[in-house]
Structure formats: structure tokens, C-alpha cells
Amino acid sequence: MMRARLRTAPFMLLLLLGCAGSQARPSMIPVEASLDGRGWPFGESGLGPVMSIGESSRSRTYGWSEKNPIRLGGYDPVMGPASGQQRQVQFLNSLWGPEGETVFYERIGTCCPFQHFGAPLDRAMLDVYSLTWEGLPEPRLLYLDRFRDGTVLVPAGLTTKIRNGEGRSEAG
Numbered sequence: 001m002m003r004a005r006l007r008t009a010p011f012m013l014l015l016l017l018g019c020a021g022s023q024a025r026p027s028m029i030p031v032e033a034s035l036d037g038r039g040w041p042f043g044e045s046g047l048g049p050v051m052s053i054g055e056s057s058r059s060r061t062y063g064w065s066e067k068n069p070i071r072l073g074g075y076d077p078v079m080g081p082a083s084g085q086q087r088q089v090q091f092l093n094s095l096w097g098p099e100g101e102t103v104f105y106e107r108i109g110t111c112c113p114f115q116h117f118g119a120p121l122d123r124a125m126l127d128v129y130s131l132t133w134e135g136l137p138e139p140r141l142l143y144l145d146r147f148r149d150g151t152v153l154v155p156a157g158l159t160t161k162i163r164n165g166e167g168r169s170e171a172g
Helices: 002-020 081-093
Strands: 028-030 042-044 104-115 123-132 140-145
Touching (some): 081 123, 104 140
Antiparallel strands (some): 028 104, 123 140
């Protein structure tokens, strides 16, 4: 176990330095592309499992900044990272554009390592998704934290059609 931590220490140090020195966008580790060339997971509003999201965030940085990521929950020692990724997909499937447009999402990488006991090697990273919808001039980056929990809100500028725990899209 100690040998594994020593091997990853230089790598993690480089990641920390890359994120700490960045003002605009943090250094990111890209994800491997799926067979059709997209990052995984990818999807769109209303398709697949969804979650009920109570209200919209008043913060303009909530989710849109690595310093204020959307905290989707706790690490499950039995399910491992899959449980956090499932919550991410449910959350993303529940988001719609400002005027109800379909949001398309694609995981493009990870960034910004932080210490989190219970995560592999007690280190965790944020997942970075690219979001697009009709009328958006360029994709926006959304930062999700699948390890820490917190109040889940709709990021400023987006909407949801999933209310009151119904678990389905009103658009479908």
C-alpha cells in the first residue's frame, strides 16, 4: 500500500501544481473516448434515470467553477465510483436549458485533486462535463464532485422539469 502511494505521489503533485497555478481553467486530465469518439458518460436531458432537484442556485459560480462544484454525494465502499457516476448521470439527465432546451452533456476529463478519506488512495478529483444546448454560442464546463455530499441545486442559467420526486421527465 505504501509503495502504491509513493508511486502516485509525483503524479498527484503535478496535478496539484497544475490546478493551483491556473487562473482561467484548471489543468485537466482528458477521459478516454468511447467508440464513437465522445467522452463517457454522455447523454441528454430527459433520457435515462433522473433525480428530483429542488431549487435553483443563487450563486453564479455553483457548478460552473472548480471552486464551487456540485457535490453529488459520498463514496459508497460497496458500489465504489459507480454509485457516484450514477448520481452524476441522473443529475445531468434532469437538467434543461434556460428556456427548456435539451441539454447535451459529455464527460471530458477530471481536474483539481483533493484529499478525501474513503476515496481510492484517499485522493479524489472533480469530473468535468461539457454542456451544450440550442442557442448556446459555445459549450460550458460543469464541475461535479461525486465524493462529497451537499445540497444539490440547479446551476444558474439552467432549469429542470423533474419535481417532487416524480422521477420522470414532464417533456416525455
